[in-house]
Amino acid sequence: MSQNNTRLGILLMIATTFVFAMQDGISRHLADEYNVYMVVMIRYWFFAAFVIAIVGRQTGGLRRALSTKQPLLQAFRGALLAAEICVTVVAFTLLGLVESHAVFACYPLIVAALSGPVLGERVGWRRWVAIGVGLVGVLIILKPGFGVFAPAAIIPLVGALMFALYGLLTRFAARKDSTTTSFFWTGVTGAVVMTAMGAFFWEAMAQKDWGWMALLCVTGVLGHWLLIKCYEVAEASEVQPFAYLQLVFVSILGVTVFNETVETNVVIGAVIVVGAGVFTLIRSRKVA
Numbered sequence: 001m002s003q004n005n006t007r008l009g010i011l012l013m014i015a016t017t018f019v020f021a022m023q024d025g026i027s028r029h030l031a032d033e034y035n036v037y038m039v040v041m042i043r044y045w046f047f048a049a050f051v052i053a054i055v056g057r058q059t060g061g062l063r064r065a066l067s068t069k070q071p072l073l074q075a076f077r078g079a080l081l082a083a084e085i086c087v088t089v090v091a092f093t094l095l096g097l098v099e100s101h102a103v104f105a106c107y108p109l110i111v112a113a114l115s116g117p118v119l120g121e122r123v124g125w126r127r128w129v130a131i132g133v134g135l136v137g138v139l140i141i142l143k144p145g146f147g148v149f150a151p152a153a154i155i156p157l158v159g160a161l162m163f164a165l166y167g168l169l170t171r172f173a174a175r176k177d178s179t180t181t182s183f184f185w186t187g188v189t190g191a192v193v194m195t196a197m198g199a200f201f202w203e204a205m206a207q208k209d210w211g212w213m214a215l216l217c218v219t220g221v222l223g224h225w226l227l228i229k230c231y232e233v234a235e236a237s238e239v240q241p242f243a244y245l246q247l248v249f250v251s252i253l254g255v256t257v258f259n260e261t262v263e264t265n266v267v268i269g270a271v272i273v274v275g276a277g278v279f280t281l282i283r284s285r286k287v288a
Helices: 006-033 036-056 061-066 071-095 097-104 107-119 125-142 151-173 179-201 207-233 236-256 264-287
Strands: none
Touching (some): 036 179, 036 207, 097 151, 107 264, 207 236, 236 264
C-alpha cells in the first residue's frame, strides 16, 4: 500500500469521522439510560483489548510498548483522555450532539494557542488572529448575555480544553517515545482509571442495550483502526481538515434521531470556528 496516497487518506478520514459520529450517538443513548462512568468503562475494556492485540503483533510486542522514559507523563495522558471522554459524553446528555460538537470543534485552536507555552513552538500573528476569530465563533454559539446563560454550555468547552492538552502532551511524549508506546499507554491506563471509577457505578443493563453497548465498542475499535490506517497512507496535515466532517455527521444524527434543533447562532458560530481551525491547520503546515 502506498505511504503517500492523499486521496485514500481523505476517504479513510471521512469514514473515521462517520464511525466516530455513530459512536457519539450511541454514547449519548446509553448515557441517557445508564451511568456515564460505567458506559465509558466498558468501552475502555474493549479499547484496551484492541490496543494490546495491535501492539502484541508488532516487533518487540508488549514489553517494548510498555517501556517508556516518561511513565508519569504517559499515565497522565491516558487518565486525561479518559476524563475528557466522560466530560464530553456528559455534555452530549445535557446539551445534545449538535451544540456539544459545535463548541468542541474549537480544540485545534486551543492546541495552537497552547503550543507556544507547552511545546515552545512559535505561533505567528496570523494564527493568533485565527484563534481570536475562533473564540468569537464559540461565543456566538454559547450566546453569553442573551437570556439565561446555561452553565452546562461550558462543559464541552472544558472537554475541548482537555482534549487539546492531551494532544499537546502526546506531541511532547513523542519526542522520547514511539507512537506504539503512547498508543499502548493511552488504552491501558484509561482502562485502569475507568475501572477504578466505573466499578462503583455498575448497574444492571437491559438486554437490548447490551447490543448497543457491543456496537459502541465495535465503533470505537473500528474508528481507531481506520484512523491508524489513515495516518499510514497520508500526511496528517493533508487529511486533518476533513476531521471536521464529524460535526456534519453528528448534526444529521442529532436532528434525525434525537430530535435536536439546529439554532442559527450554532450554525454561524460553527462555520466561524471550523473556518478558523482549517486556516490554523493550513498555516501550521506552511510554517513547518
